[in-house]
Amino acid sequence: MREAQAAETREKLLSSARRLFSEKGYQGTTVREINRSVKLADGLLYHYFPDGKREIFRTILEESARQSADLFLNSGNIAVYENLPVVEMLEAVYQDFSNNVRENIDVLRIVFREEEARSIITDDRVLCMIRGQAPWFTEILKRKYNKGEIREMDFEAAGVSIEGLLFNRVVGIVYDLSDEGQYEARMRLFRHFASLWSIGEAEEVQDEKVPA
């Protein structure tokens, strides 16, 4: 009862602070704002987080790091993806990835903004992606090759290049660059990859215009 309420208050504090930090930055958010946003008396925050603002910040990031062991694509979906044709597979990966990012948008924005956040999320799965760690996409491509759906190639390099596209998507979401009206452009890009990867002769569409 009392414990449950306390836990609830703690959670409300964390999630409200997370939203505020994400919107206005750590320094741009005042402790008073956090308190007001959950209708808490000024001193009480220090009951839940004795070290104050800094502790609430660290807690948000640490809990986030713990929870998001599978922040991004979990390998469980590999089986689903491998059975889709290339273009559909790419779009499915893209959509799932985008949704995962959107669910973690507050913490991602904090990570992009605050240097200290990046030192807390040490094993972060976000920024490291651009270095080419995420063997699952490589795995999918290899399976498709084994089924004879795509040609032989450097599957790891191909995985890295797709990761790059996905990482761009993270940045796009973090910085509110809408992908409205980008569906056709994206499809065209996916078809382009499908064509490059295809076994026979390329049947690329070339006259279309990529929409702005």
Added chain:
Amino acid sequence: MREAQAAETREKLLSSARRLFSEKGYQGTTVREINRSVKLADGLLYHYFPDGKREIFRTILEESARQSADLFLNSGNIAVYENLPVVEMLEAVYQDFSNNVRENIDVLRIVFREEEARSIITDDRVLCMIRGQAPWFTEILKRKYNKGEIREMDFEAAGVSIEGLLFNRVVGIVYDLSDEGQYEARMRLFRHFASLWSIGEAEEVQDEKVPA
């Protein structure tokens, strides 16, 4: 003389503030720090920037926006690039682009961190890249196709995918993700693209490991 000295003082203020804003963020940088960093009295900043911290911040971004009409790759280099073999061309583009980014790293970090900065740099060439604007790379590929160096494909889509890689590089530099020791991994990626684009049969290397 005196005018020149005044202009120099103004420049020192601007560049010192730019560096501090980039390192510690707008809110994390105090006016006092800016003044100390140029060894000037507390009130002087208001002589050059009567609206204070805000004005010096806007000025940094506005002047940067004006100067960096060609912040990234200028089309003048197209002729150089088109005469290089694909892998070398990609590496040259990558290096030139990285250098351009490094030269503007302070402003870029500010733009990534501060929401207000993004509302000032409205026509920015940074974030917009991920939407696929930069026809110059497409142009290079078409020329190479006309020379018979690469196969036919959707050149615009190919351009967009390379832009994506370059944009990843921007983020990498902004967030201090070193590319030391990444040379081989990058080369492998470039060779992968070269292979996909090549006219004859692919001679891809597949057994190598991309280093972490």
Added chain:
Amino acid sequence: MREAQAAETREKLLSSARRLFSEKGYQGTTVREINRSVKLADGLLYHYFPDGKREIFRTILEESARQSADLFLNSGNIAVYENLPVVEMLEAVYQDFSNNVRENIDVLRIVFREEEARSIITDDRVLCMIRGQAPWFTEILKRKYNKGEIREMDFEAAGVSIEGLLFNRVVGIVYDLSDEGQYEARMRLFRHFASLWSIGEAEEVQDEKVPA
């Protein structure tokens, strides 16, 4: 308890600020001085008056305007005054009025000094007096006429002229022009009016010198 103490702190701030503003002017009073004068920490004023110096200034004037509906003579005294002989009546009015002014001296000084104060105290009873608003004195004179104590005259004009004398007293108190040693001069003035207003022949004293 705690609420009462908070209210007391607020009151101490208000009355200390009122005194300081009255002595040294709005701009001549520092927030620090106000805080020191009530032995409180620098930030506390903003707890009670979030808009700071400005707000405490407005509050002083607004509360004063509300409380001083009967800033000056209240008509309840008319019955007392009408039963006194003319000279005694004038002296009684003068003394009561002077006391009322002295009780409000701080706010009056602020009103005389600060333009903004005059825009807050819009329905002020101070400056408007010189335009001849205060029907109560006219009423007293009429009653005395009805009792046969004074001659017929333009009672309203007579009221206005006495108001003028009282207003001079306001200015005298505001600007610390003591009326010590002015008792005889004042009496002479009152006797002069009594004589002018008297029914029979004037028995004016004429050889006396009004002291400087």
Added chain:
Amino acid sequence: MREAQAAETREKLLSSARRLFSEKGYQGTTVREINRSVKLADGLLYHYFPDGKREIFRTILEESARQSADLFLNSGNIAVYENLPVVEMLEAVYQDFSNNVRENIDVLRIVFREEEARSIITDDRVLCMIRGQAPWFTEILKRKYNKGEIREMDFEAAGVSIEGLLFNRVVGIVYDLSDEGQYEARMRLFRHFASLWSIGEAEEVQDEKVPA
């Protein structure tokens, strides 16, 4: 030439500062504002007034004190006034006095606002008036009595009461309380005095209403 220009600059500084001090108060006026108002470089004011803002303030008041030996009514007009009928005489005195006040309005406003000003203008002719110093009005009344135009009375007391009315006028002008539409009310007051002072029986108008 050069001296003349210097004197002119000095005068411009003084009169501009006088206006600014009168409008915004001593503390509310910045040295920079004064300099800008006469298009002077920042440091140059200290050439003309080595002690800066304070010296310019003292100079304004000291020069004003010297020049306005006859700030108010000069006795030279007594001859004119004594030949007018009472009501016309009072109106003439009122108008001349009002004009004199208006000509000195800037300094008067400074004197009303700034305590220090009142310590500089020690022999001031303004505030002292309310203490009954201005024998000239007494003199006029005596002359009128000698001509048989008014009855015998305490002429000095009468002088003091008229001074009070005039002093109210000073305050009215200083505080921008217009006397538009007050002409009839004033005339009625003057007729009231004329009636009280008249030799025969009073023929007072009593039914009129004094306009608000």
Added chain:
DNA sequence: AATGAATGAGATTTCATTCAT
């Protein structure tokens, strides 16, 4: 647990004045 009054260090900004040119 809860409240919000109180603290005080530190931030931004102002401004009279000085001084090198």
Added chain:
DNA sequence: GATGAATGAAATCTCATTCAT
């Protein structure tokens, strides 16, 4: 005489944190 860059003390205000109730 003239300029305006430079100075630095002091003002207003913010805000994380503490603490008595």
